[in-house]
Amino acid sequence: MRRLLSRFVLGAAAVALMAASASAEVTYTRGNDADPETLDQHKTSTISEANVLRDLYEGLVVYSSSAKVVPGVAESWETSDDGLTWTFHLRDDAKWSNGEPLTAEDFVFSYQRIINPETGAKYANILYPIKNAEAANSGKVPPEEIGVKALDEHTLQFTLENQTPYFLELLTHQTSLPVYPPAVKEFGTDFVQPENMVSNGAYTLQEFTPNSRIVLVKNKNFHDADNVSIDKVIYIPFEDRSACLRRFEAGEVQSCSDIPTEQMKYVKDTLGDEVHIVPYLGNYYYAVKADKEKLSDVRVRQALSMAIDREFIADEIWAGAMLPAYSLVPPGIGNYGEPAYADYKDMDPLDREDKAIELLEEAGYSKDNPLSVEIRYNTGENHQNTATAIADMWKNIGVKTTFVTADGATHYAYLRDKGDFDIARAGWIGDYSDPQNFLFLVESNNPGFNYANYDNPEYDALMEKAEETSDLDERAEVLKQAETIFMRDLPFIPILYYSSLSLVSDKLQGWEDNLVNVHGTRWMSLEQ
C-alpha cells in the first residue's frame, strides 16, 4: 500500500513537472498489445513487455530501427574458431540511469539471476545454449557455474554448449537485458517499481498504473542521449483493438500495435499509408494428431492440407492481415534460404481438390465411408471464421467436420496434457530469426510443443545434425531437408503466416517496417 501511495505521489509530481515544461517536451503515446505481466526482464515472456523493456534497457547488442543487430552496450565482439566462445567488449561510457558505470560484472549477475530456478523465469530456456545454463536452471549446478564470465570491467565472455549461429539474435531478446544489481539486492522483486528502478536504456520508468498506462522519460545518462529525440513515451495497453483504432483516429495515440482485422477494409480505406501490414515471424497452423489411427495415413493429412484454399482465408477471412502459408518456416527468416514449400503451392484449387479426393480414396475414404474430423480451437479473434471456412472447404472433398471450442487456457492445457483430439489450432511466433526455432516444434523429444505426437527418427537425426553443423550454408541445407520431410508428413498443417499489423501516424518518423516487428522508441522522432 505504501508502495502504491508513493507511486501516486510520484505521478502527481510528474504531472506538475510536466505542466511546467510542457511546451518543449515531445510526448509519444504508444498503443501496446496488453499490459506487461511484469517489468522484470527476467520474468518476462510477452511481446508487449519486450516493447517497454527495449526502451528501458540496452543489451549487449540491440536491434536497429530496421531490426539489424547492431552494437549496444558492447562495442565489438569476437568468436573463437570453434564458435563456442564469444567475447564482448563493453563501451567505456556505458552507465546506469543513476550515473553509476555499467560493468561486465553486472551482466554476469543478471545472467546468473535469470538462470537461478528461484527466479521463476518463464523464458530461461532461451538461454540454454549457454554452457551449464540448463543444468543450473534445473538446480543441478549452482548458477555461478554457467558459462558467463567477466574477464575485466569491460570484457564479458560466454562459453556455449553448442555452435549457436543465432547467438547474437538471442542476445537481443529481453531476457538478456541487464538488471542493476544494487537495486535487486536492496528491493528484491520490487526493484521494478518506478521509485526503485535503475535502467540503462534510452528511457527510465516514471509511472506504471496497471490497465492504464506506463510512462517513460528520457534517460539523461544514456550514452546516446543526444540522439534520442522523443522526451517521453506513454505506453497504453489495448485489450480491445478497436479502442486503439478509435483513439488513433481521434489523434490521442500515435501508433497502435494491432488492427482489428474485421474492420481492415475500413481501416485501409480511411487511414491509407498509416496502415502497416508487414510479414512477421509466425505461423498459424492446425496440429494433426499424427499417431491417431484415422489420421496416421500421410495421404489423409496431405489431402486435408491440399483442400485448404489459403488464399481465400488470408484475403477474405483475415482481410489481408495474414499471408497464405505453404511451409512451416516463414520466408525471409535468417540463416536460411527459401523454405521447403508444399509442391501444390502453385496448383489451382480445383486441381488440388481432385488430387485430395484421389488421395482420400487411396486411403480408403469415399462418399459411403466419409472421413469425419473434429477441429478444436480457442475462441477469440478469427479462429472461428477460419475453422468455419476450412470446414466448408473440406466438405468439398467429402470430409465432415465438427468443432469443439474452449477458452484459451482450457485449450492449451488440453493440448499440453495430450488430450485426445483430431485437429487443433495453434500458432507459433518465432523468438529469434532462425529456422531451428520453428522446426524444433515437432522434434520427438519436445512433448510440450509437439502437439501432433510426431515421431520420426529421420527428422530428429537431421535436427541433431544441424545442431552440430557449423557451416551456415550446409546447416541451412540440412534444416531444409528436415522441413521437406515435415511438409511430406504434415504433423502440422501450416495455414497462414502471421503479419504484424500496426497503425503508425504520419507524424511519427523513423518507424521502419521489419520482419521481427521491433521498433525502439530511441530511433524515432515525432513532429508536433
Next chain:
Amino acid sequence: MLSYVLRRLATAIPTLFVIITISFFLMRVAPGGPFNLERPLEAKVMENLNRIYHLNEPLWRQYLLYLSNLLHGDLGPSFVYRDFSVGDLFAAGLPVSIQLGASALTLALIIGTVLGSIAALKQNSTIDYLVVGVATFGITIPPFVIAPVLSLIFGVSLGWLPAGGWGNGALPNKILPIVTLALPQIAIVARLIRGAMIEALRSDHVRTVRAYGLPTRVVVMVHALRAAILPVVSYLGPAAAALLTGSIVVETIFGIPGVGRYFVQAALNRDYTLVMGTVVVVSIFVVVFNMIVDLVYAWLDPRVRYD
C-alpha cells in the same frame, strides 16, 4: 437494530468461509493453469514456477496456506501481474470502480426516478409510452455496442470528449463511461418506479392523503415515492454488484483502470490468487450491501421487520 446488524455480521463470517472454500476448489478443478499459455513453457521452467507458487503441493495444503495468508490480510501475489500483489491491484482499481459505479448508480436513480414518476402520473399517455420505449431501448442495446458508438460519436467525429483513456480521473474522461454504465440502469429504475408508483398512487393511504387536499407534488414526492421506491431498493443490491463485476466492457473499451476486468480476465488467465481476490471482494460487497439494503428497506417501510 444494532443487535440485528451484529447478528447479520456474525452470519457473514461462515458465509464468507463457505464461499471461499467452494470457490477455491471449483477454481482448481477447472482445467488449465496460470502457466498454460499459447506459447507453451519449457518443462523445467514450468517446474520452477510451480515450485515457487506452491502449485506442486497437495491441494489441501495450498488451501490451508491460502486461508492462513488470508487471515493475515494477505491476498497473495498475482500469478499474471507479477509485479503486483492482489492487494495492490485492488487498492489501485477499487477506488476507480467504486467512483464510476456510484456515479452511474446515482445518475440512474435520479433520472430513472424522475422518468418513472412522470410515466406513472401520465399512465398510458404518449409520454408514458415514450418513457417505456426509451427505457426498453436502453436495456436492449448492450454496453459493448453503446460504448464504442459513444466513443465514435463524441470522441472521434465530434472531438468533444476523449475517445478513451482514464487521464488520471479527469472529468471529461469519465463522462462517457458513466453514461454507458448508467443507461441500462436508468431504464430499469424508470420501469420499476413506474410500476410501483402506479400501484402506490392507487393505494388507500395515498388516496387518503390526496383526499386531504395535499398538492399532487407533495403527494408524489413524499408519500407515493416512499412506497414506490421499495422494489428499487431491493434491486440496488444486485445492481451495485453488477456495476462492480460487470464493468469489464466499459473498462476495456474506454481503457479504465478499474477492477471489473479482473472478474473475467483472472478466471480466463487462471490467475488463481486474483480469482480468489475477486471472490473475497465480491462476497464482502454482496454481504455488506445486502445488509444495508435490508436496513434501508425496514426504514422506508415500517411494516418490514427482521426478527
Next chain:
Amino acid sequence: MSITEEPITLDEPTISGRSLWQDALVRLRRNKAAMTSLFILVVMAVASLVGPLVWPHPYDRVYSEYVRVPASLEAYPHEERIVPEMERSLSRARVDVASVEVEGDKVRAEITDDDEVDPRITRYVDRSDLFSNAKIAETSADGRSAVLEADVARLYFIAGTDGNGRDLLARIFMAIRISLAIGLLATVVALMIGVAYGATAGYLGGRVDNVMMRLVDVLYSLPFIFFVILLVVFFGRNFVLMFIAVGAIEWLDMARIVRGQTLSLKRREFVEAAEALGVSNAGIVRRHIIPNVLGPVAVYMTLLVPKVILLESFLSFLGLGVQEPLTSLGVLISEGAKNMQGASWLLLYPSIALALILFSLNFIGDGLRDALDPKDR
C-alpha cells in the same frame, strides 16, 4: 387504513366461476399494446421456423465470392464484377480469354487454348457463385477455340453477408429461433425458482430467511466462469446445460427482489386476515404473496430476457453456448459490434431483431402485470 379491496382474492374460486388466471386472460385480451406485441412475437417465431424453409439461402451456405457484401435490395452480382470474375475463373482453368460479353443474364466468353479445349473447364465457371449452367456453346474446327456460355446467378442478400460469406438474413432466422428459446425458457426457469424461493424466504422470515438468503449470497459470489468451464469439461457441449448454467445464476436477483416485496406484503391486512382464517403457509404464498409481487417481477423479467440472450454469447465464448454453424442473436450482435465501422449491417439487423423481440416482451410483460394485478379487478 381500510381493507376494502384485497380480501376479494379470498372468495374468488367459489362464486364467480372464473379463476384468477381466466380473469387475467380476459383482461390481457383487452390490452391492445400487449396483443399487438404478442402478434409480432408470434410472427417472428413463425418466421424463424418457416423462413429457413422458404428463404433461398441456407444459414450455413458459404458464398466465397460474397464475403461481407452490404445489405442491398438489388441482386448480386453487380454488373462490373461479372467480367473480371469470368476472366478469373477461366484463367484458373488455364485457357486464354479473347473476350467476355454480358447480355442480360447471360455471359459469353471466347476462349482459346494451346490444345483442344477441354469441355470439363465449365466446372471452373460453375464453381463460382456468380455463374451457373456453364456450357461450351461453339467449338472451332481445330477445337482450340470455343465459346463458353453461362447464366449469371442472381442472388439477393437483403441483409448482406457475414465474414464467412453467409447470408445474414438466413442466419438471423436461425438466431431468432435459438435466442427466443434460450431467452424465454431460461427466463421462465429463473422466474419460477426465483419467485418461489424469494416468496418463501420472505414470508417465513427469521432464521429460515437468513439461511436462505445467505445461500443466495454464496451462489452469487462464486466465480461463475469456472462453473461454466466445469460444466463443459464434465458434460461436454449440451443445449440443456446452457439452461442450467443460465438458470443457476439468473434466479438469484429475482429471489432477492421477490423477498424484499414479500417482507412488506406479509404485514399487510389481507395476509394477516388469511392467516387468521387458517390458510396454510403454502396457500398464502401462492394465493396472496405471489400475485402481489408480480408487478416488479414482470418488469424484472423484461430485463432478464435481454440479459440471458446476451449472456449466451459469453457462454459460447467459453464453449458452452450454441455451436457453429448454428448461431444466436447474442453471437451475431457481438460479432456485429466488432464490425461496426466497416460492415454496419452486421450489427444493425440482428440488433433490430433483438429490439423487436424485447419491445414485444416488454409490452406483453406490462399487459400481464396489469392483467394479474389483484387490485385492478
